[in-house]
Amino acid sequence: DSGVTQTPKHLITATGQRVTLRCSPRSGDLSVYWYQQSLDQGLQFLIQYYNGEERAKGNILERFSAQQFPDLHSELNLSSLELGDSALYFCASSVQGAAYGYTFGSGTRLTVV
Amino acid sequence: ILNVEQSPQSLHVQEGDSTNFTCSFPSSNFYALHWYRWETAKSPEALFVMTLNGDEKKKGRISATLNTKEGYSYLYIKGSQPEDSATYLCAFNNNDMRFGAGTRLTVKP
Numbered sequence: 001d002s003g004v005t006q007t008p009k010h011l012i013t014a015t016g017q018r019v020t021l022r023c024s025p026r027s028g029d030l031s032v033y034w035y036q037q038s039l040d041q042g043l044q045f046l047i048q049y050y051n052g053e054e055r056a057k058g059n060i061l062e063r064f065s066a067q068q069f070p071d072l073h074s075e076l077n078l079s080s081l082e083l084g085d086s087a088l089y090f091c092a093s094s095v096q097g098a099a100y101g102y103t104f105g106s107g108t109r110l111t112v113v
Numbered sequence: 114i115l116n117v118e119q120s121p122q123s124l125h126v127q128e129g130d131s132t133n134f135t136c137s138f139p140s141s142n143f144y145a146l147h148w149y150r151w152e153t154a155k156s157p158e159a160l161f162v163m164t165l166n167g168d169e170k171k172k173g174r175i176s177a178t179l180n181t182k183e184g185y186s187y188l189y190i191k192g193s194q195p196e197d198s199a200t201y202l203c204a205f206n207n208n209d210m211r212f213g214a215g216t217r218l219t220v221k222p
Contacts (some may be wrong), residue, residue: 002156033210042214043157043202057138090156099145101159102210 003027006091006105014113018079021108025072025093030059031055031090033102034066034075048075050096081112119207119213126193127221133189134204136215140184145206148177148188151215152199160201175200193220 003026013019025032034046045058049068054067060066063081068074076087088109119139126132138146145164149157154194166181174191190197200215 002158035212043212045209045211058209068186074222099162101147101149101163102157103159104156106156 001104002105004091004093004103004105006089006108008108009106010109010111012111012113013081015083017081017112018077019081019110021076021078021089021110022064022090023074023076023091023093023105025074025091026103029093029103031070031093031094032059032068032072033095034076035090035092036075037089037090037107041087043090046076069073078110083112086110088111088113117203117211117213119201119203119216120203121216122214123133123217123219125221128193128195129191130191130220131191132193133187134186134201134216134218136186136188136213138184138186138203138205140182142207143184143205146179146186146209147204148182148186148205149204149212150199151202157202188216190218193218194218195222197222 005024008024019093028093030051033048045061047066048056066076090107091099091105094100148160151157163179168179170177176189179186198220200217201216204210204212211217
């Protein structure tokens with residue numbers, strides 16, 4: 001157990017629907033990051049939050065949004081889902097700062113049918 | 114180099130062989146370079162975080178070097194074992210963490 005908890009582990013939903021992925025960071029970590037891994041693709045950075053505030057944005061679609069709550073857990077909302085959104089979504093947390101490694105959760109596998 | 118590039122894309126070695134992979138990254142505005150080990154059906158695990166030019170890190174049979182001036186890092190595995198089979202990711206940390214596509218290592222018994 002890495003200390004980063006992601007739920008659910010698997011999600012199957014239909015096109016056009018909306019889903020919410022949840023992440024609880026490792027105790028003491030203030031930063032949360034979301035990554036997407038599509039088939040045969042590397043880890044694509046989506047968005048970062050630090051202590052409730054958005055810090056950096058990557059290749060995140062307008063249909064996707066995220067937030068970090070006062071208890072530091074984070075949610076990634078994916079709406080108007082398309083087949084191409086099927087992917088493994090990872091959450092990672094860290095102490096803020098470039099010199100600190102990330103601790104990854106086990107991921108949520110989203111399948112859009 | 115605008116992105117993080119890793120080579121080779123994949124590597125097949127025999128048990129006992131030593132091997133190394135390369136990570137190239139932008140040499141300007143360097144903050145840190147990370148190496149992760151990613152086994153199939155698991156999540157990436159941090160191996161090393163390197164911040165200074167000339168840094169060398171070691172963990173058991175795995176070691177890494179860093180050259181920030183020319184923008185590359187090498188990961189070495191000495192005496193590869195089947196349990197070393199995984200994808201090795203490097204990530205360049207400059208405000209956000211950009212990951213390379215990884216080197217997939219397969220060690221045959």
